[in-house]
Amino acid sequence: MSFHIFLQHLTNGLSLGSLYALVAIGYTMVYGILRLINFAHGDIFMLGAYFAYYAISVFFLPWWVGAVVAIGLTCATGLLIERVAYRPLRNSPRISVMISAIGVSFFLENLATVIFGGRPKAFPVPAVLGKSIMIGKVSIMPVSLIIPVATLVILLALMYVVHRTRTGMAMRAVSRDYTAAKLMGIDVNRIIAITFATGSILAAFGGIMWGLKYPQLQPLMGVMPGIKCFIAAVLGGIGNIMGAVLGGLVLGLAEILITAFLPALSGYRDAIAFVILIAILLLKPSGILGTKVTEKV
């Protein structure tokens, strides 16, 4: 394999990986605060892409306005889900909330099938982003450049918010000890709502980027990316934002490079993600960057 081919694979892997990273951040943030694996995250991702499709293709909004409207709508949906499906269960056992999340996931998938229809739709890609650029012998789609940069910017912004602002401090307090944070006068509901809003915005952004990269929408499009991004979050250490990004990158690169170097395994691509998940659960259950949590008994 010549060097430029290797570079081409590497670029593709990084581009896919940073997309996983983007969505994995949402998983990890909600888990970090609520200890809840938000199974509906992949479906919120799907909603984001569909909202953008309708805003741009059906209501003829300019591209960037459509994207912003879609992100806003997805954020509102995320908040609504938290209010209706998770907040009433705040003091219930964790398993109830998880079942509620699975319910929300199925509900969104089926609702989307009824409303948007089962046939796939073509995501509108602006002409500027539709042409690949050649850098040396490596061909790159503009989206593949935008996604890693956006992921990096978002990562830095989130790190700043979590470690340097009052809201971030409140978030960390809630994640450490929910009851004590409440006693200290932190408006826990508000903090959790902010976390959900951020997660949903990231999911919507990820959904739109996914649409640009793979311009085809269907109601179940969030299922597999949802699972993969959850694996990415676990891989990096769930609850850790930096870990989610790292996990996403590792997963994306692993998928592309394994298919590239072992073409015989190309049909088992999804299995690669699960093998990685099993391996990490056996070797280091807390993830690459995760710290060991001692459960209070």
Next chain:
Amino acid sequence: MRKLLTGLLIMLCLFAVGCSRNKTDNKDSDVIKIGVFEPMTGANAAGGIMELEGIQLANELYPTVLGKKVELIIVDNKSDKVEAANAATRLVEKDKVNVVLGSWGSSLSMAAGPIVEEAGIPAIALSATNPLVTLGNDYYFRVCFIDPFQGTVMANYAYTNVGARTAAIVQEISNDYSVGLAQYFTESFKKLTGNENAILGVSNYTTGDQDFSAQLITLSQKNPDVIFAPGNYTESALLIKQARELGITIPILGGDTWETPEFLTVGGAAVEGSVLSTFYTTETAMTENSKIFLDAFRAKYGKEPASVAALGFDGYLLVLDAIEKTGSTDPKVIRDQIASTKNFPGAAGTITLDENGDAVKDAVIKVVKDGGFVYSATVSP
């Protein structure tokens, strides 16, 4: 006391359910039920819905047979093999249909195969082209040609029209249709070129995959003259798009599943020039039913029909014809009549079923041009 009441209530409910069930079991003898199981959601939805359009059109034109009303019972198999088996079970056990039509997709049809055979209900696949759908199953038939023929047609096209002497294959490994077609293409292409190593590489992907860059780069390294990539239209459109984005310019060929509007909208400019084999074209009327179908389809839906819609139409007509000829609604009698079909004039060509229950008929080659499927040639078996 309360427990007792609740218990009584539950028993009453169960009793009511049991009663109402008994009622439906009383077969309504003046209605003929045709069960249709098609993917209406999921990855194959576009194909299933187009096939259904043809069936519903036929039902609208010919709503009765033997003076009885024909009722379509439509079940969504969700593009999933397990769901397809469930859907078929439901049709034969709960709805007690006389005949089954469907499904789009060889894998989905094969999942229902043992169920209809055991129940003794004849089934007609409309566009499922894998030989295994009907092979060894006395109750499954089809109104389309099979993959050994389709694979040969595409190998011939690659050899003669494209002038290809080497090829690479990308197949959807989880899809019986794709794997079968790739295999028959390989056999014919090796024979045509006289070169055992004419296939330079084979890559796999699974249904639902969206990124094919690694497979495409690996194959393009071997410099084949042509890529044969049969598979579901959604994945194929993305695959061709990514190939073009990576700077791969050689022709890409596929099979009948590509002929959907989604293939064109998702693929956009990238799929221009793609070549596929299919069953039907609006350009030439194959039988007198072709014209009836085409006019009625345009009037009802206000658009051009896809091949699979014509096949859906044909499947329905074939069932009605069998019921009319035998004057019976007994599934076994209908089955024997369908099995002996000779020269039946369908919208998508004349149907003659061979001993396996497969139609022997012409294939049509189409090329994507200016955002549409354009007729290129007709190939006889």
